[in-house]
Amino acid sequence: MPALMIQGTGSNVGKSMLVAGLCRAARRRGLSVAPFKPQNMSNNAAVTVDGGEIGRAQAMQALACGLEPHTDMNPVLLKPETDVGAHVVVQGQHRTTVRARDYSALKPTLMQAVLESFGRLKQAHDLVIVEGAGSPAEVNLRAGDIANMGFAVAADVPVVLAGDIDRGGVIAQMVGTQAVLSEQDASMVSGFLINKFRGDPSLFDDGYALIEQRTGWSGFGVLPWFADAWKLPAEDALDIASAPHEGAFHVICLGLSRIANFDDLDPLAQEPGLTLTMLRAGQPIPGDADLVILPGSKSTRGDLAFLRAQGWDIDLAAHVRRGGHVLGICGGYQMLGQVVRDPLGIEGPAGETPGLGLLDVTTAMEPAKRLTRVQAEHVPSGQMFDGYEIHIGQTTGPDCARPFARINGDDEGAISGNGRIMGSYLHGLFRHDGFRAAFLANLGAQSDGLEYDTAVEATLGALADHIEAHLDLPGLLSVAR
Numbered sequence: 433m434p435a436l437m438i439q440g441t442g443s444n445v446g447k448s449m450l451v452a453g454l455c456r457a458a459r460r461r462g463l464s465v466a467p468f469k470p471q472n473m474s475n476n477a478a479v480t481v482d483g484g485e486i487g488r489a490q491a492m493q494a495l496a497c498g499l500e501p502h503t504d505m506n507p508v509l510l511k512p513e514t515d516v517g518a519h520v521v522v523q524g525q526h527r528t529t530v531r532a533r534d535y536s537a538l539k540p541t542l543m544q545a546v547l548e549s550f551g552r553l554k555q556a557h558d559l560v561i562v563e564g565a566g567s568p569a570e571v572n573l574r575a576g577d578i579a580n581m582g583f584a585v586a587a588d589v590p591v592v593l594a595g596d597i598d599r600g601g602v603i604a605q606m607v608g609t610q611a612v613l614s615e616q617d618a619s620m621v622s623g624f625l626i627n628k629f630r631g632d633p634s635l636f637d638d639g640y641a642l643i644e645q646r647t648g649w650s651g652f653g654v655l656p657w658f659a660d661a662w663k664l665p666a667e668d669a670l671d672i673a674s675a676p677h678e679g680a681f682h683v684i685c686l687g688l689s690r691i692a693n694f695d696d697l698d699p700l701a702q703e704p705g706l707t708l709t710m711l712r713a714g715q716p717i718p719g720d721a722d723l724v725i726l727p728g729s730k731s732t733r734g735d736l737a738f739l740r741a742q743g744w745d746i747d748l749a750a751h752v753r754r755g756g757h758v759l760g761i762c763g764g765y766q767m768l769g770q771v772v773r774d775p776l777g778i779e780g781p782a783g784e785t786p787g788l789g790l791l792d793v794t795t796a797m798e799p800a801k802r803l804t805r806v807q808a809e810h811v812p813s814g815q816m817f818d819g820y821e822i823h824i825g826q827t828t829g830p831d832c833a834r835p836f837a838r839i840n841g842d843d844e845g846a847i848s849g850n851g852r853i854m855g856s857y858l859h860g861l862f863r864h865d866g867f868r869a870a871f872l873a874n875l876g877a878q879s880d881g882l883e884y885d886t887a888v889e890a891t892l893g894a895l896a897d898h899i900e901a902h903l904d905l906p907g908l909l910s911v912a913r
């Protein structure tokens with residue numbers, strides 16, 4: 433069955449959004465369509481139906497296709513743990529940890545798994561829409577490439593190149609990319625499109641014609657800025673909290689250096705009665721914060737050090753003294769305890785780090801990783817919700833006698849004696865409208881009746897409408913082979 437690949441002139445040009453919209457538009461035409469990204473780099477992972485993990489963007493694209501997320505949709509996932517090293521997840525399971533400079537030697541060994549997963553998707557569906565990573569213009573990384581042109585050539589998949597006009601220089605992005613590509617790689621490009629245009633697209637007619645003239649590539653259109661993009665799950669933590677509204681209840685999320693699985697925040701960003709602020713390094717926790725969230729982290733002890741370097745431990749103590757609430761999720765839950773022990777050096781150098789001491793629990797890192805979907809009961813409210821676990825480490829202590837949730841009769845998480853400090857390993861909990869409303873009500877806030885999953889579905893539909901209206905969709909689909 434045919435396939436089409438969307439590559440970009442750089443990172444964050446909108447490839448993930450384009451693939452999601454194209455998937456939904458193709459599905460509307462009666463096609464069985466699946467997303468595919470050979471290699472992704474993200475700590476925002478989704479737990480799949482077959483018990484593995486993939487990038488959160490591919491889970492959103494699967495939703496656009498009407499499919500359950502599957503590990504074949506993102507066979508190689510790199511999860512940065514430090515500035516120079518990352519966990520390598522292959523077909524959903526952790527294979528190794530590698531330093532960045534050593535990854536180039538590992539890449540060629542991963543192509544077989546990439547092609548196996550791609551082949552299974554092609555056999556099962558009418559169309560596969562592939563997302564590249566970064567840019568094919570990074571020709572210094574071409575040897576052994578599995579993410580862009582290396583994959584396109586190996587799998588014989590035609591490429592459409594997307595450029596981001598919002599950041600400027602899009603003509604140079606396009607012409608320059610062709611200039612540095614090898615003849616073989618350039619021949620894989622069937623055309624281009626321009627993304628994120630603001631204003632009157634006709635003003636770019638001359639620039640558009642110049643790109644066609646200089647490159648010889650066909651243009652598939654200029655896509656205006658999609659204003660509702662913030663309503664879709666964010667892959668990058670920097671894209672969170674861009675909602676065009678401000679509510680009375682102020683939620684602060686600490687922007688940890690290795691923040692992971694922050695999709696917990698997307699539904700909160702859409703609540704009209706809330707203001708969600710992603711705190712950046714160097715910014716103090718504001719005095720008007722009602723709830724502070726410590727999110728997941730790929731490096732709990734490393735991010736504890738980062739948190740203290742920002743002075744957030746002092747700010748948190750003041751927030752608690754003022755009567756504020758705190759929620760720690762996964763790695764954030766571990767940070768709230770008395771100590772985090774890593775005797776085997778699973779997340780970094782072996783040792784232990786004092787926690788924030790806001791919960792009477794301790795955490796010990798262990799090699800086995802828990803990776804599962806669950807249905808849980810929120811103990812304070814009795815509300816049921818679906819979530820998932822994706823963590824290493826076991827947390828125990830006296831505050832666990834006041835569990836945050838129960839899963840099949842087993843206690844999960846912990847709550848302080850005064851009820852204002854909460855910790856849980858469960859991700860994705862705020863997607864459930866009933867739970868979110870009950871949780872906020874316990875904190876003195878109110879949900880305005882947001883139906884989150886319905887809102888995401890409607891936004892995917894609007895994105896497909898947007899693409900149908902402004903791009904040459906029949907032309908794009910005809911390129912697939």
